[in-house]
Amino acid sequence: MSAIKPSGIHHAAYRCKDAKETVDWYGKVLGMEYTTAFAEDHVPSTGAYDPYMHVFLDAGNGNVLAFFELPNQPEMGRDENTPQWVQHLAFRVGSEEELLAAKEHVESLGIDVLGPTHHGIFKSIYFFDPNGHRVELATDIGTDEQYAELKRVAPLMLDEWSQTKKAPRHADWLHEIARKEHGVG
Known part of the structure; x- marks a missing residue:
């Protein structure tokens, strides 16, 4: 420690x-x-x-x-060996309504916006600042139980990733939430 x-x-x-x-x-x-x-x-x-x-x-x-x-x-x-979507600045907004209002505001300024993207426990939008930095606005939508489960499986996921370098399946339920929201599956 x-x-x-x-x-x-x-x-x-x-x-x-x-x-x-x-x-x-x-x-x-x-x-x-x-x-x-x-x-x-x-x-x-x-x-x-x-x-x-x-x-x-x-x-x-x-x-x-x-x-x-x-x-x-x-x-x-920028680091040409790292995809543009990796390095970004993420800021929290208070609700889905605020996220959608932010998207409308940013688009009204002539800035291209991607999303909202559903990540299971949060939703976000993405756009770029004038320096080429990717900016994310996100709002948490998960339950206390979901966050507790993610915390529980985090060490298991990291251990499995370290050994296999493949996406661990411990939190597949997150993807299922997003698929249901989009009417898939």
């Missing part, structure tokens, strides 16, 4: 192409308040010369999303 016991995430930081555009987009699309900025010519932790703008946005409930604009670095890219 580790002696470290985190009390939450202080902030999660990502790179952006343009700090102002990013702040404006997250404010307009997701209603995040821009709270703080740091700009330096030298990186405090390394001392290296690398001018940057570091912006912070209130993501709700004490969570902070931050971005770095790095004008002297090569153009921003």
Whole structure:
């Protein structure tokens, strides 16, 4: 057991192409308040010369999303060995109604939205920010019993995955819930 016991995430930081555009987009699309900025010519932790703008946005409930604009670095890219759907920022909304209203809002801004996708215990929509980061909005719909069962089988699933590298079938009931919702099966 580790002696470290985190009390939450202080902030999660990502790179952006343009700090102002990013702040404006997250404010307009997701209603995040821009709270703080740091700009330096030298990186405090390394001392290296690398001018940057570091912006912070209130993501709700004490969570902070931050971005770095790095004008002297090569153009921003993505990990081409990782599919676009893997790396994403997921934010919680309070209900299915809020999720559908969010989809309508995002689409009204001319942004393509995928979903809602039913994951058994939550539903979500997906779209991309101006930096190419995939954004997910999700709402929990599961029962206490379902979450308890997922917690119970999690170690079993991880052990089986570690040995086989194939999807363990311990939570097939999740897929059955989603299939029934879509009228399949």
